[in-house]
Amino acid sequence: MPSDSHSPALLTVPEVADLMAVGTAYVYRLVSERRIPYLKLGHHVRFDPSELAEWLDNSRVGPTTVRCSRRADGQVRHR
Numbered sequence: 001m002p003s004d005s006h007s008p009a010l011l012t013v014p015e016v017a018d019l020m021a022v023g024t025a026y027v028y029r030l031v032s033e034r035r036i037p038y039l040k041l042g043h044h045v046r047f048d049p050s051e052l053a054e055w056l057d058n059s060r061v062g063p064t065t066v067r068c069s070r071r072a073d074g075q076v077r078h079r
């Protein structure tokens with residue numbers, strides 16, 4: 001595999017936990033459930049920063065619009 005001096009360094013579990021503001025146990029759980037992209041290097045788990053950024057972006061939940069209607073008795077109902 002060619003070496004690219006512009007390749008970002010792989011992240012460790014504690015670094016990802018700090019980046020996401022969660023505990024390391026949560027990151028390990030995401031790994032064990034295969035819910036986060038990771039690399040397995042022997043016994044070590046590492047994360048590609050660009051894959052992690054894409055995963056985080058795809059995990060983003062956007063806002064929703066709440067529609068309200070007024071019933072005949074005057075009460076507001078949210079849909």
